[in-house]
Amino acid sequence: MSTRLDHWVNPAPFDPEEREATTPAQERYYQASQWQIMWWKFRHHRLAVISAAVLAFFYLVVVFAEVLAPYNLHSRHTDYIYAPPQDIHIFRDGRLVAPYTLALDYHLDMENLRRVYTPMEDEPRPVRFFCLGDSYRFWGLFESRFHLVCAPENGTLFVLGTDRLGRDLLSRIIYGARISLTIGLISIVVSFTIGIVIGGLAGYYGGWIDAATQRTIEVVRSFPEIPLFMALSALLPVDWSPIAIFFGITIILALLDWPGLARAVRSKLLALREEDFASAARLMGASPRRIIAKHLLPSFASHLIASATLSIPTMILGETALSFLGLGLRPPITSWGVLLNEAQNISVVVLYPWLMLPVVPVILVVLAFSFLGDGLRDAADPYK
Amino acid sequence: MLRYFVRRLVAMIPTLFAISVIIFFIIQLPPGDYLETYIAELQSQGQNIDQAKIQFLREQYGLDQPFYIQYGNWMWGLMHGDLGYSFEYNMPVNDLVGDRIWLTVVLAVASIIFTYVVAFPIGIYSAVRQYSIGDYFFSFLGYIGLATPNFLLALVLLYLFNVWFGTSIGGLMDPQFVNQPLTWAKVASVAEHMWVPIIVIGTSGTAALIRRLRANLLDELHKQYVVTARAKGLGEGRLVFKYPLRLALNPFIADIGNLLPQLISGAVLVSVVLDLPTTGPLLLSALQSQDMYLAGSFLFLQAVLVVVGVFVSDLLLAMLDPRIRMGAGAVR
Numbered sequence: 001m002s003t004r005l006d007h008w009v010n011p012a013p014f015d016p017e018e019r020e021a022t023t024p025a026q027e028r029y030y031q032a033s034q035w036q037i038m039w040w041k042f043r044h045h046r047l048a049v050i051s052a053a054v055l056a057f058f059y060l061v062v063v064f065a066e067v068l069a070p071y072n073l074h075s076r077h078t079d080y081i082y083a084p085p086q087d088i089h090i091f092r093d094g095r096l097v098a099p100y101t102l103a104l105d106y107h108l109d110m111e112n113l114r115r116v117y118t119p120m121e122d123e124p125r126p127v128r129f130f131c132l133g134d135s136y137r138f139w140g141l142f143e144s145r146f147h148l149v150c151a152p153e154n155g156t157l158f159v160l161g162t163d164r165l166g167r168d169l170l171s172r173i174i175y176g177a178r179i180s181l182t183i184g185l186i187s188i189v190v191s192f193t194i195g196i197v198i199g200g201l202a203g204y205y206g207g208w209i210d211a212a213t214q215r216t217i218e219v220v221r222s223f224p225e226i227p228l229f230m231a232l233s234a235l236l237p238v239d240w241s242p243i244a245i246f247f248g249i250t251i252i253l254a255l256l257d258w259p260g261l262a263r264a265v266r267s268k269l270l271a272l273r274e275e276d277f278a279s280a281a282r283l284m285g286a287s288p289r290r291i292i293a294k295h296l297l298p299s300f301a302s303h304l305i306a307s308a309t310l311s312i313p314t315m316i317l318g319e320t321a322l323s324f325l326g327l328g329l330r331p332p333i334t335s336w337g338v339l340l341n342e343a344q345n346i347s348v349v350v351l352y353p354w355l356m357l358p359v360v361p362v363i364l365v366v367l368a369f370s371f372l373g374d375g376l377r378d379a380a381d382p383y384k
Numbered sequence: 385m386l387r388y389f390v391r392r393l394v395a396m397i398p399t400l401f402a403i404s405v406i407i408f409f410i411i412q413l414p415p416g417d418y419l420e421t422y423i424a425e426l427q428s429q430g431q432n433i434d435q436a437k438i439q440f441l442r443e444q445y446g447l448d449q450p451f452y453i454q455y456g457n458w459m460w461g462l463m464h465g466d467l468g469y470s471f472e473y474n475m476p477v478n479d480l481v482g483d484r485i486w487l488t489v490v491l492a493v494a495s496i497i498f499t500y501v502v503a504f505p506i507g508i509y510s511a512v513r514q515y516s517i518g519d520y521f522f523s524f525l526g527y528i529g530l531a532t533p534n535f536l537l538a539l540v541l542l543y544l545f546n547v548w549f550g551t552s553i554g555g556l557m558d559p560q561f562v563n564q565p566l567t568w569a570k571v572a573s574v575a576e577h578m579w580v581p582i583i584v585i586g587t588s589g590t591a592a593l594i595r596r597l598r599a600n601l602l603d604e605l606h607k608q609y610v611v612t613a614r615a616k617g618l619g620e621g622r623l624v625f626k627y628p629l630r631l632a633l634n635p636f637i638a639d640i641g642n643l644l645p646q647l648i649s650g651a652v653l654v655s656v657v658l659d660l661p662t663t664g665p666l667l668l669s670a671l672q673s674q675d676m677y678l679a680g681s682f683l684f685l686q687a688v689l690v691v692v693g694v695f696v697s698d699l700l701l702a703m704l705d706p707r708i709r710m711g712a713g714a715v716r
Contacts, residue, residue, distance in 0.1 A: 219402045222690045226649035227667060227683055231410050234671035234679075313531070320533050321653055325668065340536065344657070349543045359536050366531035 034298055041379040048375020051368035058365060062178050069171035070149050070157050072134040073334060077156070077166035079106065083117050085161040085354050092124060100124040103155055114351065125155025161354035163342055172339055173358050179335035181365065183250055184315040188308050190254035195261025196304070202262065203269030210266070217259040225256060229318060233327040242333040249328055253315045264307045272296050302380035310373035313366040320362055336362050388702050396691055403687045404462070408455045411680040422471065458680065468677030472670065477681045480666065485685050488662045491581060492647045492689070498586040499593060499643065500636060507597030512624060514602060526591030534650050535657045538584045542658060545580055581658060585650040589643045596639070597632060604628035637704065640697035644690045
């Protein structure tokens with residue numbers, strides 16, 4: 001009943017590698033190094049890329065703080081205490097003009113006992129660009145007076161207002177970035193070192209060393225962070241110089257953060273040791289040193305970088321909280337936390353809300369680091 | 385179950401011991417002691433000092449003895465429920481700590497409940513409606529909550545509550561109720577004032593919990609049994625609630641261990657800002673004036689709170705998950 005098909009032979013020439021043939025895109029993927037694939041994967045995480053750009057911007061600001069800030073960190077303007085943020089106008093009488101600010105008229109409102117600053121419409125003061133202003137020592141190296149923007153002649157440029165000593169808040173935020181953004185990096189380097197050494201030992205030797213580290217980590221983690229921060233920073237002698245305090249705080253932040261990293265290192269090391277590629281290398285006679293350096297470390301380093309990035313925000317927030325309580329950095333060292341210390345009571349919220357503005361860069365940086373960390377973590381496992 | 389319970393209980397002892405040693409070491413570390421600070425203060429005010437009295441105090445509190453004896457005394461007292469003596473307030477630490485630690489506990493528990501109540505529906509919603517506008521909105525909100533320093537949020541909320549609801553600023557109750565006997569009006573006033581700290585302390589934990597619940601639930605939702613159930617025509621509501629959600633719930637309990645230190649940290653910071661009668665402000669001043677027993681007891685009690693909280697969460701987890709109580713150890 002059934003009709004049988006004729007015997008059929010494909011006349012095309014036989015190519016034994018036909019099925020293995022890959023498209024150029026696949027070719028590129030298979031031949032790429034691990035780091036290259038990570039980079040491709042990271043690029044797809046749009047939020048992480050944007051965050052990286054934001055952070056790059058912030059660190060540029062850190063490098064060129066003196067040039068970018070319109071005033072110096074400690075320039076005081078006793079005539080302009082608690083001046084509110086000034087608008088920068090670019091339209092005058094309906095025409096586009098060079099940016100200018102309005103001169104401020106000051107009087108004391110005797111009824112509420114408040115300082116009142118009113119901008120005077122008929123006294124425009126054009127903002128100067130690429131100009132000479134307050135003199136500073138760039139990175140403490142050489143004297144200069146060059147700024148990107150300066151206050152107008154006979155005028156002021158308080159974009160974000162001034163504080164109780166009449167210091168320009170924008171300039172202080174820019175200078176504060178230098179401390180707030182480096183303290184996180186330094187602490188992470190310290191805690192990274194501790195974490196890798198201890199976690200590495202625990203993961204490599206196992207046994208009672210592993211058990212002991214695990215217990216230690218558990219103990220350290222069961223402390224509430226802030227009270228312990230407080231206790232440790234209360235240890236720092238009052239007569240230390242601000243710089244010494246700065247490093248003290250850095251070490252404290254690092255001391256409390258290492259357990260998380262150590263745990264990550266340990267578990268990764270344990271897991272990777274059992275991976276197929278590790279056993280393959282072992283079977284092919286690779287020395288332990290080669291296995292660790294050539295095979296384990298690369299797949300490991302990316303994870304570590306990601307988890308380090310993710311713990312920078314904790315450090316920045318920790319410093320901010322400590323300085324806010326007056327236990328952290330002390331003036332003249334200025335960080336965002338020190339600036340927020342001035343916004344400590346409710347009257348600030350009501351009367352001088354602009355003093356809370358240093359929180360904006362804190363939020364931005366913390367978010368950027370979190371997103372960047374997320375992106376890095378996703379990219380860290382490029383073969384998934 | 386009983387064996388697990390006992391084993392966990394015994395495991396707490398070395399942890400608590402290590403914590404107490406670390407704390408005692410830390411509060412001992414600053415050079416000098418409270419009496420030296422005290423003497424210096426008296427001298428600067430030009431008052432003469434009664435050497436005999438100083439000597440008496442020094443002996444009374446064992447300040448002239450070596451580290452380990454002092455530690456032993458402190459530990460002995462702790463075990464008998466005696467927390468030592470506060471130099472600054474001139475009264476037993478027990479009297480100072482009593483109410484405050486309870487308020488801290490109340491605040492922590494209330495914050496946990498708040499965290500759960502908020503995180504639970506949002507987490508489910510975000511997982512079931514992944515990549516919807518609501519999901520993005522809540523993720524965004526969560527990230528902002530994570531990144532905003534607690535203390536500033538507290539200040540702003542305090543102000544807003546004052547403007548919107550007329551809640552008086554600072555403290556845990558309206559001024560007229562302080563030192564008054566407990567009445568319903570007082571309780572109501574406390575309840576009114578609790579909102580700001582609860583919201584502020586709760587937000588930081590909420591964001592993390594939402595993300596974890598969402599991730600866990602998403603993992604479950606893509607499993608085959610869910611597909612099977614859907615193919616059989618089970619309604620979406622029952623489908624989600626019956627099995628995947630139950631499996632995704634573990635972090636809610638397991639997370640107490642991670643959440644508690646965070647909450648107590650937050651409580652300390654926020655209560656300093658809001659001037660709440662919890663442990664925060666007192667701890668801060670005790671640390672600054674080297675009032676060592678007071679500071680040490682606060683730190684220790686807070687750590688105990690965490691350890692006990694973790695213990696409770698482990699027990700709950702063991703009740704939920706037979707794998708753990710059969711000896712696989714807590715998965716965290």
